[in-house]
Amino acid sequence: MKRTLIVFLGLLLTLSARAGTTPPAPTPAPSPTAVASPASVVRVNSTNQNFDFFRPWQKKLPFSRRGLGAVIEGGRVLTSAELVANHTFIELETASGGVKSAATVVAVDYETNLALLAPTDPDFLAKSKPLGIDDQARVGDRIELLQLESNGSLATTAGTITTITVANYPLDQIALLVFRVSLPLQFRDQSFTLPAVRNGSLVGILMRYDTRSQTGDLVPAPVIRRFLSAAVHQPFENFPRAGMSFAALRDPQLRRYVGIAPDAGGVYVTEIVQGGPAQKAGLQEGDILLKVGEYAVDSDGNYEDPVYGRIPFSHLTNTVFPAGKTVEFTVFRNGKTVNLPVELEAPDPKSIISENLVADQQPRYFILGGLVLQELSRSYLREWGPDWKKEAPQRLVYIDEFQREQAADRGKVVFLSQILPSDLAIGYDELDHVIVKKVNDRQIRNLDDVAEAVKTPINGYHKIEIEEDPGVMYIDADLARDQEKALLDQYQIPAASNL
Amino acid sequence: MSRAAFCTILISLWVLGDVAAATSMADSVVRIAAVGQNPDYKTPWNPGEISSGVGAGFVVAGNRIMTNAHVVSNARYITVSHEGDPRPYPARVQFVAHDCDLALLTVEDPRFFRNTKPLEFGGIPAIESTVSVYGFPIGGDRMSVTRGVVSRIDFQPYSHSGVDSHLAIQIDAAINPGNSGGPVLQNGKVIGVAFQGYSGDVAQNVGYMIPTPVIRRFLKDVEDGKYDRYVDLAISTFPLYNRAARGALGLPDNDIGVFVGDVYGGGAADGHLRRGDVLLAIDGYPIASDGNVLLENDGVPLAEIVERKLLGDKVELEIWRDRQAQKVSFPLSSPWPFQMQSTQYDLKPRFVVFGGLIFQPLDRNFATAQNPQNLRLRYLFEHFISDHLYKTHPEPVVLSGILADPINAYLSDYRFGIVDEINGAKILRLEDVAEAFAKPEDYYVIKLLGEGRPIVLERKEVEAARDRIRQRYGVRFEQNLTP
Numbered sequence: 001m002k003r004t005l006i007v008f009l010g011l012l013l014t015l016s017a018r019a020g021t022t023p024p025a026p027t028p029a030p031s032p033t034a035v036a037s038p039a040s041v042v043r044v045n046s047t048n049q050n051f052d053f054f055r056p057w058q059k060k061l062p063f064s065r066r067g068l069g070a071v072i073e074g075g076r077v078l079t080s081a082e083l084v085a086n087h088t089f090i091e092l093e094t095a096s097g098g099v100k101s102a103a104t105v106v107a108v109d110y111e112t113n114l115a116l117l118a119p120t121d122p123d124f125l126a127k128s129k130p131l132g133i134d135d136q137a138r139v140g141d142r143i144e145l146l147q148l149e150s151n152g153s154l155a156t157t158a159g160t161i162t163t164i165t166v167a168n169y170p171l172d173q174i175a176l177l178v179f180r181v182s183l184p185l186q187f188r189d190q191s192f193t194l195p196a197v198r199n200g201s202l203v204g205i206l207m208r209y210d211t212r213s214q215t216g217d218l219v220p221a222p223v224i225r226r227f228l229s230a231a232v233h234q235p236f237e238n239f240p241r242a243g244m245s246f247a248a249l250r251d252p253q254l255r256r257y258v259g260i261a262p263d264a265g266g267v268y269v270t271e272i273v274q275g276g277p278a279q280k281a282g283l284q285e286g287d288i289l290l291k292v293g294e295y296a297v298d299s300d301g302n303y304e305d306p307v308y309g310r311i312p313f314s315h316l317t318n319t320v321f322p323a324g325k326t327v328e329f330t331v332f333r334n335g336k337t338v339n340l341p342v343e344l345e346a347p348d349p350k351s352i353i354s355e356n357l358v359a360d361q362q363p364r365y366f367i368l369g370g371l372v373l374q375e376l377s378r379s380y381l382r383e384w385g386p387d388w389k390k391e392a393p394q395r396l397v398y399i400d401e402f403q404r405e406q407a408a409d410r411g412k413v414v415f416l417s418q419i420l421p422s423d424l425a426i427g428y429d430e431l432d433h434v435i436v437k438k439v440n441d442r443q444i445r446n447l448d449d450v451a452e453a454v455k456t457p458i459n460g461y462h463k464i465e466i467e468e469d470p471g472v473m474y475i476d477a478d479l480a481r482d483q484e485k486a487l488l489d490q491y492q493i494p495a496a497s498n499l
Numbered sequence: 500m501s502r503a504a505f506c507t508i509l510i511s512l513w514v515l516g517d518v519a520a521a522t523s524m525a526d527s528v529v530r531i532a533a534v535g536q537n538p539d540y541k542t543p544w545n546p547g548e549i550s551s552g553v554g555a556g557f558v559v560a561g562n563r564i565m566t567n568a569h570v571v572s573n574a575r576y577i578t579v580s581h582e583g584d585p586r587p588y589p590a591r592v593q594f595v596a597h598d599c600d601l602a603l604l605t606v607e608d609p610r611f612f613r614n615t616k617p618l619e620f621g622g623i624p625a626i627e628s629t630v631s632v633y634g635f636p637i638g639g640d641r642m643s644v645t646r647g648v649v650s651r652i653d654f655q656p657y658s659h660s661g662v663d664s665h666l667a668i669q670i671d672a673a674i675n676p677g678n679s680g681g682p683v684l685q686n687g688k689v690i691g692v693a694f695q696g697y698s699g700d701v702a703q704n705v706g707y708m709i710p711t712p713v714i715r716r717f718l719k720d721v722e723d724g725k726y727d728r729y730v731d732l733a734i735s736t737f738p739l740y741n742r743a744a745r746g747a748l749g750l751p752d753n754d755i756g757v758f759v760g761d762v763y764g765g766g767a768a769d770g771h772l773r774r775g776d777v778l779l780a781i782d783g784y785p786i787a788s789d790g791n792v793l794l795e796n797d798g799v800p801l802a803e804i805v806e807r808k809l810l811g812d813k814v815e816l817e818i819w820r821d822r823q824a825q826k827v828s829f830p831l832s833s834p835w836p837f838q839m840q841s842t843q844y845d846l847k848p849r850f851v852v853f854g855g856l857i858f859q860p861l862d863r864n865f866a867t868a869q870n871p872q873n874l875r876l877r878y879l880f881e882h883f884i885s886d887h888l889y890k891t892h893p894e895p896v897v898l899s900g901i902l903a904d905p906i907n908a909y910l911s912d913y914r915f916g917i918v919d920e921i922n923g924a925k926i927l928r929l930e931d932v933a934e935a936f937a938k939p940e941d942y943y944v945i946k947l948l949g950e951g952r953p954i955v956l957e958r959k960e961v962e963a964a965r966d967r968i969r970q971r972y973g974v975r976f977e978q979n980l981t982p
Binding site: 245247248250251253254256257268269270271285286369389394395397398401402405423424425426427428430458459460461463468469470471472473474475476479 | 735737738739741742743744746747748759760761775874877878881882885886909910942944949950953956957
């Protein structure tokens with residue numbers, strides 16, 4: 001079931017999308033005469049250099065990626081976050097003429113896989129034609145994917161939106177609206193991230209394409225719009241969540257058990273995120289969610305969207321409603337209907353136990369007497385390769401996967417990632433990825449706690465308590481301090497920590 | 500955690516060196532043909548597949564035959580024969596020790612033992628000395644003998660149970676299927692029982708035999724008419740040659756003492772030792788900082804002292820606790836939690852079927868048969884001991900399968916879930932599941948670990964579906980609680 005996931009950069013082509021063969025015009029297209037133009041797309045050449053989580057003091061080999069960006073209003077270029085992750089240099093290039101400009105990242109959101117770039121040369125986009133955004137596309141509509149030929153002309157591929165639903169985005173962290181399109185694509189010029197247009201306006205950006213089934217998923221215009229409106233804030237504000245999970249409620253035995261009518265719809269609330277909006281509003285596990293705002297929720301968790309039809313209600317809470325908005329959730333509980341106002345908010349990054357993606361910053365680490373301590377993140381686990389869920393240390397994988405079951409004040413998971421062998425840590429070499437609980441009797445919730453704790457050794461020793469067997473390690477505090485420089489030199493490590 | 504896979508191999512060898520004794524010894528080596536039936540943990544109500552195998556054995560005192568446990572595991576019918584007598588004689592297992600891969604068989608017909616002579620046991624052979632292995636490698640009716648040199652004497656995992664390690668002797672004679680259970684002889688005495696080797700793609704010319712300390716312990720254990728299993732301290736130890744650690748614990752820099760990293764509940768040391776203690780000596784033998792003791796001039800893991808003891812025997816430890824030396828002494832036992840991770844034999848699978856849902860305890864037999872990829876389940880299995888999960892889940896019960904029926908049409912996502920509660924009662928072992936379903940309730944509400952949505956079965960639906968499911972899927976009986 002593996003799919004080739006390909007992320008494209010958006011090209012913009014105002015295609016005479018009205019090219020007439022489409023079913024009876026569903027919605028008025030924004031500008032019926034619009035045709036995609038090469039002036040609406042730019043090439044994005046990004047040189048990236050990922051950090052090495054196994055050696056957090058260094059970067060891996062740099063590599064380059066080429067993709068496309070869609071020019072939008074305000075002198076900005078929209079492209080995929082993946083293209084510019086861990087970039088060291090980004091260069092924009094016009095479709096024809098080869099005019100170039102360096103660019104900076106204005107906003108990046110790895111959850112939605114979108115990035116907004118600004119050229120450093122203010123005149124670079126002077127002759128471009130910004131794309132409008134069209135969020136009225138429906139199932140059955142024809143769209144066109146834009147690519148650039150090497151000579152700078154547009155190559156367009158026509159396709160159809162076959163499904164509109166809510167699905168997991170590449171990071172697996174959030175489920176948002178996607179347009180599933182069917183179209184036969186041939187890749188040009190190694191382009192990565194392709195814009196999709198309808199009647200010359202942007203309807204989405206291709207985030208994955210399966211060459212075998214010739215289907216792809218678009219990050220659709222509503223998500224793009226939401227991203228752009230969030231991008232005005234600094235720092236970027238993540239998409240909001242209701243902070244709950246649910247299960248379908250079709251099973252008639254379960255319906256009878258909870259005492260709800262067969263045709264009343266509703267989903268079973270299975271989990272409430274601690275400290276999240278749903279919990280604050282008083283939702284409980286076992287509630288039956290019947291309505292979100294004005295929209296009735298069916299037993300699969302779908303509502304009837306005026307534009308997109310039956311799609312999961314999380315589209316409302318993640319995308320339609322902004323953070324800060326209060327939405328009334330109607331639940332069925334103990335035979336009664338209860339209304340609970342839920343104020344949507346984006347999750348607080350500090351509350352995250354294991355980050356899904358650590359990008360654009362050096363991983364944090366702290367070396368103590370040759371023990372290399374790091375904070376758990378999925379980026380670290382992914383260093384084990386595509387099979388990381390099996391290959392990486394199982395306890396860490398387990399904590400990452402079920403982090404919502406950890407105590408809410410757990411903090412980050414500080415663990416021993418490796419040992420730089422020396423006299424200081426001799427005898428500890430069989431310890432493998434153990435989790436640090438306390439250092440010098442101080443509770444460890446992140447690496448800053450470690451840095452603080454090592455200031456107060458106990459009787460001349462650093463006492464490092466770990467969750468696993470054997471429970472405790474000792475490092476001679478004076479020797480660790482005196483030998484630190486020699487140890488770092490020996491292994492050619494530039495700094496004893498990065499906090 | 501990947502260990503080189505051990506391939507268990509049946510071996511039996513002759514000593515060629517001792518021509519005079521050879522004739523009578525050959526008559527004492529026995530060919531064992533065993534028909535086994537291995538239970539099917541996927542359809543636990545079925546009797547399982549019938550298979551047959553050949554191994555070797557040898558006559559020991561008391562008209563008994565010694566062989567490997569794995570030769571006769573799950574056996575339904577065993578026959579033994581030896582050269583010079585054309586007929587096979589039915590035999591039965593008298594004692595079997597799966598934790599050290601040894602078994603004793605008896606033959607009712609006394610005629611079998613005519614012309615046989617019980618073999619005697621020797622000691623531990625010297626490194627580089629020559630030994631001979633007798634058996635029936637890769638089948639065949641005629642005995643085969645190979646000769647090898649003792650390469651190494653060491654603690655080794657015994658692959659039959661998958662969790663036990665004991666002393667084993669490595670030899671460079673080829674050990675192949677059919678050699679298992681055969682004697683390894685030197686100077687006319689049995690100095691080992693051939694039992695396992697590596698498959699050719701891991702290592703070559705490496706065979707292992709069970710040495711006489713392990714054999715003698717087994718014979719002593721069964722003297723009272725039953726086998727009690729190995730005893731264990733049920734602790735983990737950690738080397739203590741780091742000077743900072745020694746300093747912080749107030750120990751002299753003399754390379755004595757090993758750190759107690761963990762103490763497992765339900766084990767012998769539970770309540771007597773605790774994490775952070777340092778073991779200085781065991782039964783008077785000083786323990787080096789790498790965990791070895793000097794026994795008969797050989798450094799062996801301190802576990803070897805415990806290994807030679809029997810259930811209820813005491814161990815004397817000198818420990819370092821709170822900067823003071825103390826003595827503790829306690830009787831030894833077999834820790835129960837480790838059984839869950841060990842391959843078990845001669846048991847009937849335990850299970851409960853209810854509403855088409857199959858419930859089974861999580862153990863190695865189950866995990867091997869089903870190979871579940873579910874992360875929570877794998878974690879529970881692999882970290883059962885190390886994370887002390889046995890305390891909260893003494894016997895994890897898995898929703899292991901769903902016999903599809905309208906009654907469970909919406910439950911397929913919950914396969915491999917671990918049962919936490921049924922109707923509010925905590926499920927600690929399979930019996931609790933059977934008990935909960937035996938109570939007449941309108942609804943059976945099953946909560947799985949980490950799943951917010953309960954599984955709900957209505958009694959009237961379960962009763963209506965019962966015969967339908969039993970017949971359609973050939974479920975011969977709906978539960979088995981006795982192993």
